[in-house]
Amino acid sequence: MARQGFREGERKDELLYGILVYGLIGWLVFYYVLNLRSGSYILASLAAALSCWVTGLLWRGWGQRWYFELLYRAGLTTDNGQGALWNRLQQDTRISPTQVVVTLLDGTKLSCDSVQEFDDAAVPLYETDRAGNIALYVNLKKKPDWEDWKAVESVRSSSWGDNLTYIPSREVRHVEVRYLKKKR
Structure with missing residues (x-):
């Protein structure tokens, strides 16, 4: 333990x-x-x-x-x-993630702008492993040639469940995570 x-x-x-x-x-x-x-x-x-x-x-x-x-x-x-x-x-x-932005090798950015919204999901918040793979609820996406972020439709569905995106570490160029200190 x-x-x-x-x-x-x-x-x-x-x-x-x-x-x-x-x-x-x-x-x-x-x-x-x-x-x-x-x-x-x-x-x-x-x-x-x-x-x-x-x-x-x-x-x-x-x-x-x-x-x-x-x-x-x-x-x-x-x-x-x-x-x-x-x-x-x-x-x-002692820390809790609030936002995650993953930049892929091709420059595409995938974001979950409010990680805490998925606290009640089947796989809560987001997951990472020692190899650097990431499982993330992507609700915003930005391609390198797009000027603005675009909302990803149907991330949450009451009948189908939540859409979790698996991002293998070999595809990740950069990760940004905002954290808050948990209140005890």
Whole structure:
């Protein structure tokens, strides 16, 4: 849970250290519940598994950000532990995309001018992957020889569903994404 979305390129030693850290926490909870509380192996095992899961969630949600912020403020590193920038933008739950413009190799621009309108769609907002492929609800389009943007008809249909456009990374020249900081 703690490394969800960051597994690509993870070294075997990082995996081993994660198992040791979370396993140690689970073992301590197991020992405490078994010896000091109930004596039940089933309860101790469940408590140990739950503690590993909760610890992973806490690390992923707050601990990792706090840790790397501390290192940054101390002047020790600018690394955020999230690898490539594209991966960071995908995984950061503190930001929310509002607009996306994708420029294709031929100069055509595809845009979703209000990403939040698709929050209730079958595939919410828009999607990207590590390879740079993009799935986007395109409601505006501009060819290089067009003076103005043109609205794409029938992006949303109550009977047919929402029209999601898949854009392979090999066709993408440039991507612009506007973000807002999420309110918590």
